[in-house]
Amino acid sequence: MRAAAPTSPASQATAYAYFVLATLTLLNLLNYVDRYIFSALVPYIKAETGYTDAQLGLVGSAFTWVYTLCSPLFGYFGDRYHRGRLIAIGIFIWSLATAAAGLARSLMQLLVARAAVGVGEANYATIAPSLLADYFPKARRGLVMSIFQSTIPIGAAAGFILGGYLGAPDAFGWRHTLLIVGLPGLLAATAMAFIREPQRGVMDEPTEQAAALESIGWMEGYWRLLNNRGYVFTCLGYAAVTFALGALVFWAPEWMKTDKGLSEKEANLVLGICAVVGGTFGSLIGGFLGDALNQRLRGVRGYFLLCAVSGGLACIPMFVALVSTTPWVYQACTFITLFLVYIGNGPANTLVVSLVAPNLRTTATGFLVVAIHVFGDGISLALVGWISTYLRGLATAGQPPPAVVSSVAAWCGLSPTTQTLSVALLLMPVALIVAGLLYGFGLLAPEAKGDSAQS
Structure with a gap:
């Protein structure tokens, strides 16, 4: 049967969209x-089980690595298949x-369970953006993606607050809290199985719709992505941001408790407010600004530009937060x-x-997940935990930290023996500077200017 000829792109999203x-x-x-309630529960898990920062960092990284490996x-x-049904399977898992x-009941069981969470969430995070792209025209995608992504800080805030209060030993405890938050998703999975599957590329130009009908092999698809410089710099810039943000969010409850002197509940409340207000407003403002800037500048x-400026500037307040x-x-x-x-x-x-053809969007999102976690929080979560445990071990043994660590810590006004997480987290402002530079390089790529056809 012959494929339908490409049609003019729809200019308006429907009520169903x-x-x-x-x-x-x-x-x-x-x-x-x-995802984030586990970070809020780390202090409670640590107090009950006696697991070290390095061991809990490994649990956090197990989720990240499985999430990463499953995304492609x-x-x-x-x-290639019905996206709603695939998403339903992911939610259930x-x-x-x-x-x-x-x-x-053991570190290994905890590690395996968190790794399995990574399987289901990889499914959802990889497929959902491409589904949205086929329901909305290009001119509105920045705002649409920002609305979708605004739930990251809200979800993180809810996780911090729920974890801080429900996870306390005098409340439900960390074990019952995980049971409570896990069960609602089993009902939500049913709804996604019945979502309509839109025509791929229906909201794009006729040439892009034609590309959506092309069958591309696994290796050829990745070859096209890796030759798209704009897409590659997007992945690398996002990875640098994830390196910083992932470690900050995971370790922030313990950091504010041990290095800043807050209680578990106080730390999670502060982080919840910061995430839900700062993150949500940041996401929504970013969507409006991104669409507005993109109408004035050629291509994407x-x-x-917005990613480069916001990512680079974030290094300043992050550094001040660590040393203050x-x-x-x-x-x-x-x-x-x-x-x-x-x-x-x-x-x-x-x-x-926007930088890739409709028939490569889910593949592109999957590869993005690999990039941001292999080069991002897949490294930083465990690295921060290892550095903190190493420095604390030296202090316990009465040995001095390495000279370079002592010098950097002294310059920042930090103690490498009592503020070990603050010292380890000093890597994060550096990562944000790198993110700004990488997005800046992407700004100069021919794909960003619209000079090159979509891969």
């Missing part, structure tokens, strides 16, 4: 509650695994850091679906 956006956004909220597989499936983590340079001892200063700077970082979140995801 907004229903899909609302559904996927609410599910993304649940996704990130399940779901990217391949998402470009991550919800069941979150609940299972509450039943873990507006999105690149004044509560309102480090709390305000944490807020500003999250606000600036999340400004670029929607635009960066918009770049991924």
Whole structure:
């Protein structure tokens, strides 16, 4: 049977498109509650089990690595099969695994459960953006992706607050908290199985719709992506941001407790407010600014410019938050850091679906996940935990830290023996500077200017 001829792109999203956006956004909220509540529970898990920072960092990294390794597989499936049904399977897996983590009786069981959460969330995060791209025209995708991504800080905030209060021993405890937050997703999975599958590329130009009908092999698809310089710089810039943000969010409750002197509940409340207000407003403002800038600049340079500026500037408040001892200063700077970082979140995801052809969007999102976690928080979570444990071990043994660490810590006004997490987290402002530079290089790529055909 002959494929239908490409048609003119639809200029307006339908009411059903907004229903899909609302559904996927609410599910993304649940996704990130399940993901970040574990970080809030780390102090409680540590107190009950005696696991070290290095061991808990390994658990965090297990989720990240499995999430990363599964993403290309779901990217391949998402470009070929019904995306709603695939997403339903992912929701079911991550919800069941979150609940299972509450039943873990050993470090290995906890690690396996969190790794299984990574399987389900890789499915969702990889497939959902391409589904949204086929429901909305290009001119609105920046805002749409920002609305979808705004649930990251809201979900993180809900995770911090719920974890801080429900996870306390005098409340439900960390085990029952994981059971409580995991079960609702089992019901949500049913809804996604019935989402309509739109024609791929229906909201794009006729030439791009024609490309969507082309069958591309696994290796050829990745070859096209790697030869798209704009896409590659987007992946690398996003990876540098994830290196910084992933470590900050995972270790922030323990950092504010051990290095800043806050209680578990106080730390999670502060982080929850910073994430939900700073992150949400940053995401939404980023969507409006990205679309506005992109209408004034050729190609997709507006999105690149916004990502470069917001990512680079975020290094300043993050550094101040790490070295300050004044509560309102480090709390305000944490807020500003999250606000600036999340400004670029929607635009960066918009770049991924705008720089590649419709039949490669899910593959491109899957490869993005690999890049940001292999070079991002897949390294930084465990690295920060290892550095902190190493420095604390030297202090316990009465041995001095390495000279370079002592010098950097002294220059920053930090103690390498008592503020070990603050010293380890000093890597994060550096990563944000690198992110700004990489997005800046992407701004100069021919694909960003529209000089090169989509891959």
